[in-house]
Ligand SMILES: Nc1ncnc2c1ncn2[C@@H]1O[C@H](COP(=O)(O)OP(=O)(O)OP(=O)(O)O)[C@@H](O)[C@H]1O
Ligand SMILES: O=P(O)(O)OC[C@H]1O[C@H](OP(=O)(O)OP(=O)(O)O)[C@H](O)[C@@H]1O
C-alpha cells in the first residue's frame with residue numbers, strides 16, 4: 633500500500649482526485665473522511681492541509697503527495713519531485729501599490745513586506761543583497777498595503793485580478809509553480825515500485841491531455857502536401873477510402889497546435905476533419 637497526501641479542500645483537491653481517477657484509481661470517498669483507500673489499486677489517500685504536507689513527507693507519514701511546487705520551495709526544498717502535473721499553474725510574486733514608482737529589487741531595502749511565503753521572499757532578497765522587514769500572515773495578503781500593515785506584498789499571482797482589485801502591481805516574479813507529485817525521502821523500496829506504476833499512468837494521462845486524435849479525408853493528388861503539414865507521433869496512418877482517389881488520414885497532434893494546422897489542412901484540400909480527445913497515450 634502506498635500512502636498519498638492530497639489537499640483536503642482548496643484549489644488542488646478536485647484536480648488531484650481527477651488525475652488519480654484518470655489513472656484508473658478509484659477512491660471510496662466518504663464525505664469529511666480524512667483517510668480513504670482505493671478499491672482497485674494499492675493506495676491510501678490522506679486528506680491534509682497543503683501547508684502541512686512537506687512535513688508529513690519528511691517524516692515519512694505519507695510516501696507521496698500532490699502539492700503546489702511553491703509550497704515545496706517554501707517549506708521543503710529537500711523533497712524530491714517525481715512529476716510535474718500541469719495544473720494549478722501560478723507565480724509567486726512581489727507587488728507594490730500602483731502609485732509607487734518602482735525601479736529595481738533594491739527598492740525593497742528596509743521595506744515592510746506582508747507574505748505567507750517568508751522563506752521564499754527572504755532567499756530571493758538575500759540573493760539580491762536586500763534586507764526587508766517581513767510580516768507573516770496566512771491569507772488576504774493583498775489587503776495589507778491598503779490597511780497600512782505593509783509597504784509591499786508577496787503572494788500567489790495567477791490572473792492578476794486580486795492584485796488589480798487591491799490597487800497593486802506585480803514588480804518581481806520570484807518563481808513559477810504548478811502542482812507536482814512529491815516523494816518522501818523515507819519511501820520504502822517496495823512502495824517505490826508502486827510509485828513507478830503511478831508515474832507511468834500519470835505520464836500516459838498527461839500526454840493524452842496534451843494531444844488530439846485527428847482523422848481527415850484527403851484527395852490522393854493532394855496527399856503529399858497534407859501529410860507534410862501533420863506533426864504526428866510517428867508518420868500518419870493512411871488508408872484508402874471506398875471512393876476511388878481518396879484516402880483517410882489518421883494522426884495525433886498537440887492540442888495547442890491543432891487550430892493552426894487545421895486551417896492549413898483545409899486550405900490544402902482536406903475534408904471531413906474530425907478532432908477527438910484521447911484518453912490515454914503510451915509512448
Ligand atoms: N489563483 C491561483 N491560481 C492557480 N493556482 C493557485 C492559485 N492560488 C493558489 N494556487 C496553487 O494551489 C495551491 C493551493 O492553494 P489554496 O489556496 O487552495 O491552498 P492554501 O490555502 O495555500 O493551503 P491549505 O490547504 O494549507 O489551506 C497553492 O499552493 C498554489 O500552488
Ligand atoms: O491572480 P489571481 O487569479 O487573482 O489569483 C491570486 C489569488 O489566488 C489565491 O487566493 P485564493 O483565491 O486561493 O484565496 P485564499 O487567500 O483564501 O487562499 C492567492 O492567494 C491570490 O490571492
Ligand SMILES: [Mg+2]
Pocket residue numbers: none
Ligand atoms: Mg489560496
